[in-house]
Amino acid sequence: MWNRPIVGFKVDKEDIEYWNNGMMHGVKDETGNLVGKISNTTRGIYLRSCRAVWNECVSLGYLTNQEYPFSNIQKKKLVSIPVGESRKHCYLTVEQMTELYRVFVEKRYPDIWKSGYAERAHYSLGLFLVQYLCNGFNLADAGELTYSQYYFDTGRKAFKFKRVKTTNRTEGGSEVIIPIIEPLQRILDEIAAEPVLNGFVFPKILQGATLKADKRKRISQENSNVQDRIIKICQEVLHWEVRPSGTWCRHSYGTNLAHARVEQRYISESMGHSTNHSITDRYIAQYPLETQFEYNSKLLDLEPKITEEDINSMTEEQKTAMLLKLLTKK
Incomplete structure (x- = not known):
């Protein structure tokens, strides 16, 4: 040219x-x-x-x-740089993510799939859900995620890491804390490595690669695997027409918490967006772990829906138990 x-x-x-x-x-x-x-x-x-x-x-x-x-x-009359297309439509709702989680838990895969494919699809579905439940991080972050001292200090209730994408872009990097809510723990129990101090949580992603080029190649291949298998699950298990990729997990995380009216500052900080904090902010926990658990629990909807007919058929003891449960949540 x-x-x-x-x-x-x-x-x-x-x-x-x-x-x-x-x-x-x-x-x-x-x-x-x-x-x-x-x-x-x-x-x-x-x-x-x-x-x-x-x-x-x-x-x-x-x-x-x-x-x-x-x-x-x-x-x-200078060179105009085009703005990229909006990706606001590229997300799955809480209901859709919950249904994918149920597929994972129930291992609801077609019997006609070739030997071994269901196991690989199960692992990829787990990684896809992990990206969503881990504050929308990507597979580069997942590949570098370790069982740090912080994980053990919190009683194995949270991960802490710096996003790969912004580690060298902002002073100190973008530190992210991920509350390990119960559904996330359920997935970790099946597809993550055994917890060892400073050991990789998902060693299968990098497969021991240490050079940047090798890491990039492994992550690219895993992204491709996850996307292909998630699309197949959506089409052949759930009969959906959407074709989600790994980037949808990040959009879904931010969009669904916003729709749940979670404050924007939490969403931004939990996703590792670079912000200008004062020195005081570095020493004050803006969002206690209990609050993070409360917010991230909104990412799935696993509570059974109770109808008026259900209430009418309850005994007095069952109604009392339900009220006590609601009071405990508050």
Whole structure:
């Protein structure tokens, strides 16, 4: 595509515009075929990377007296970086996640599946639910998750870790605490490794890889496995038409807690979003573990629904027991 060679740092707005137009519209090759046209999402990724490099070069003094090439203000007639498509629709409701959890618990898989596939699908479904119940973290985080001293200090009631994605992006990284609610523990009992201090919780993900490239390869393969098997479970077990991926777990976590009217600050902090805390905040627990258990318990709906007919058929002892249970919850 490129026939405008760049020498050193002699690059200007026109060069960036030429490259952007090639990505946006494509160019004709020697045979007259249109090539090089890419999606707006990918083009946006490339242009944001280019903008980051441009800004760094300016700060280091390598680009001087050059017009800044990027702006989304139309009248400036500069290179506009497209906004990625909204993913607000890419989530599963509490009811859907609860149904997937029940499939896991009941091991409700078709008998016609080939030998061994049901076991692999069961493991992948467990990982998918773990991503959802572990504050929407991704498989890179799951692969690096360990049974830290904090896990044992809390009586095996919570994990603490720093998100892989933001470890080097913010001062101190983005620390996340995950309350191990009962359904999460149920899944861990089946697919996680035995708790050992500093041992990996899900060693099957990285399979002993230590180099960054090897880790990335293993995580990519596991993501692909999980997505393929979850789609198959949705289609062949639950007869749903949705095709969720691992990223849906993070969207589902944030969306479902928001719909449950959990305060936005908790959602943001629990997902490891970078925030500007004062020094005092570092020493004060903003959300006690009891509160975290209360909030994360809203991610599934495992309580049986009680109808008016059920109440009318109850004995006085059963009604009293139900009221006492409700009072205890409060």
